[in-house]
Amino acid sequence: MAAGEPGHSGGYYFRFLPQRPFPSLSAPETTSRLRQWSMLGRMKAQAFGFDQTFQAYRKDEFVMDRRVTLHFRSRRTEVKKIEAINIPCTQLSMSFFNRLYEEDIVRDSGHIVKCLDSFCDPFLISDELRKVLLVEDSEKYEIFSQPDREEFLFCLFKHLCLGGSLCQYEDVLKPYLETAKLIYKDLVSVRKHPQTKKIQITSSVFKVTAYDSAGVCYPSTKNHEQTFSYFVVDPVKRHVNVLYHCYGVGDMS
Numbered sequence: 001m002a003a004g005e006p007g008h009s010g011g012y013y014f015r016f017l018p019q020r021p022f023p024s025l026s027a028p029e030t031t032s033r034l035r036q037w038s039m040l041g042r043m044k045a046q047a048f049g050f051d052q053t054f055q056a057y058r059k060d061e062f063v064m065d066r067r068v069t070l071h072f073r074s075r076r077t078e079v080k081k082i083e084a085i086n087i088p089c090t091q092l093s094m095s096f097f098n099r100l101y102e103e104d105i106v107r108d109s110g111h112i113v114k115c116l117d118s119f120c121d122p123f124l125i126s127d128e129l130r131k132v133l134l135v136e137d138s139e140k141y142e143i144f145s146q147p148d149r150e151e152f153l154f155c156l157f158k159h160l161c162l163g164g165s166l167c168q169y170e171d172v173l174k175p176y177l178e179t180a181k182l183i184y185k186d187l188v189s190v191r192k193h194p195q196t197k198k199i200q201i202t203s204s205v206f207k208v209t210a211y212d213s214a215g216v217c218y219p220s221t222k223n224h225e226q227t228f229s230y231f232v233v234d235p236v237k238r239h240v241n242v243l244y245h246c247y248g249v250g251d252m253s
Helices: 028-036 056-063 066-072 128-134 146-150 152-162 174-187
Strands: 014-016 043-050 081-087 114-120 123-127 190-192 199-201 204-212 215-218 228-234 239-245
Touching (some): 056 228
16 A cells, blocks of 8 residues: 555545654653663654544554554554454543552552562562552452553553563652653543533544454564553544554663
């Protein structure tokens, strides 16, 4: 498919927006943290514009455009099937995570409470934070309900906490919260309701997986909890921000 052509007759027309910055990922403090978490160079964000009114029921057609997925792939392939799972995106405050303090997952000082080492394959669990994120039969797993865990903000936070294959975990909560907040604000659009004056989120978020004749081909040919691609759609500006990460060893330098 030549650049600038619609994906198919009647489909969306996408254009890459290379000038769109993502300061949350390029800031020196963030790059230092991503390096420590073994995610530097493996987590990427890019933006695209599109030419038609976004309609949620056309989400599969929307994300099918190969120019979007192939920006993160070196091997061209013919996509046979695509899954676009709706990810709730309603949280407007980091107070969503206050329960980590209230339930003694994190001390008042901000230090994460340690625990005896165990494994939840492939992750080492050495503190109460990773336990509440991963171990379903742990005592405090239910402080976050299933709807809570499906929220985009929670997903971002969890991905940062788990990191890449050589992740050096934090002893304190603050870096995870700060980085999740920065990325969330960078990707998600909001507006003030004209009548109530309350801030409301206008973006729709989808977790995207694509398949070719051999199986999964995007975001990677290998499934992993830490390999993901989120499409964050702004229907007002007609922009979509794509956040991508492929699990592995991040850049060390």
